[in-house]
Amino acid sequence: MLFLVMVVDIVVRILSLVVITHVFLAYFMSPYHPIRATIDRIVEPMLTPIRRVVPLMGMIDFSPFILLVLIQILGQVLIALLRSMV
Numbered sequence: 001m002l003f004l005v006m007v008v009d010i011v012v013r014i015l016s017l018v019v020i021t022h023v024f025l026a027y028f029m030s031p032y033h034p035i036r037a038t039i040d041r042i043v044e045p046m047l048t049p050i051r052r053v054v055p056l057m058g059m060i061d062f063s064p065f066i067l068l069v070l071i072q073i074l075g076q077v078l079i080a081l082l083r084s085m086v
Contacts, residue, residue, distance in 0.1 A: 001086045005079050012075030016068055019043055023064050
């Protein structure tokens, strides 16, 4: 079980890093750049349902922040469940 806890923790960290990278690249890189396009293909499917529920606040998009919170919560719940199984 310890191995699964480590895997979940690593996946949560990598996903969080990818979401943060997505936000920064949106400001500095063309949407047609191959690196940004690849990261967009990973992150946008997770952001789309959140954007349907949470509208833009002026010019600010809170969906990446909400996604980060959801990833962290889900990761902690999974880790707690895995640890309780031991």
